[in-house]
Amino acid sequence: MNLLSRLEKIDAALHRFWARWSRWMCRGLILLIIIWGLNLAWDVFFGPPTGGVALIIHSEIDRPILGFSVNGVAGGNAFAHGGGALTCCGTIEGDTAEVIWTLSTTRTQYDAGLRKETRHKTLPLPERKWGEDNLHVHFLPNNQVKLGWSSDAWSPFEKRPENRNKKGNNTK
Template sequence: MNKILNPLPVWLQVALVLVIISPIAWNYTFTAREAAFVLHNHTERPISEAIVDDVWIGNAAAFNGYSTGSGVICCAELGKGRVDVQWKLSVTQNQYDSGIRGEDRAKEVLVPERTDDDLYLHVHIYPDNAVRLFWSETMQSKFQVIRGKEARDNVIGKSG
């Protein structure tokens, strides 16, 4: 590399370095940061698929009284403003035997403000098609183990 750069004037060496470094710095500084997604299911039915603005974010078992989480799907850019959240409610064998069938659901949701430290977007799906998004620095969500309507009332409010 020195054989190539040494014959060049210093100003040209600096210009070449800037040409190479500038796009990298611009991309890091001014483009949207990627997010990791964590799906939380607070319903009594499994979610076989969830999508946020065309980004598949996973699936989740029916709420079992302890855990609502699905794991982390990484990573995709997510804009500001409103996003479309789509999910497919599936059924357990007992639910199927009782006549319940799968359903497609969708809701438009506002993406909350994100701090510089936030990496994980927690997508909480509650009964009655309620959906709330929360940013977090970690994979843990403060609303992770609250069940069904109780979770909805605590997070959304009783009038929700």
């Protein structure tokens, strides 16, 4: 009987606790859910841009690029002096970008003694604005790398061709 009376006392104490504090506990839980939802809404509408990024390679060097990565997100390859690829999609975050690329060789470069080599460089990641989902990676001579964001396939470092066929601006 001693055990049963102790269990009844514990049950009565839990019942009194629940009757007294259940409203406050439910209100607190609802308040936590509301705070979480407001934080999520704030991040969606006013937070920094996030999500998938397309990597676009631009090569201005005399050796082919076998592949590259920015903060672990793999990109495509490119021919010597141009050409390139778009690779989708990865998440690139942070203030710095570690760019790792592998240089290949053309046939004449291989015959001259050049071999495949891997290079890397750490540089600041440019500020990303809303709608900018393309990261352009320009490989320049002397191991120089430029990074730039854009909202379309045009690089922010290249001059865009003007559209001469605009309405009202037909020149023959």
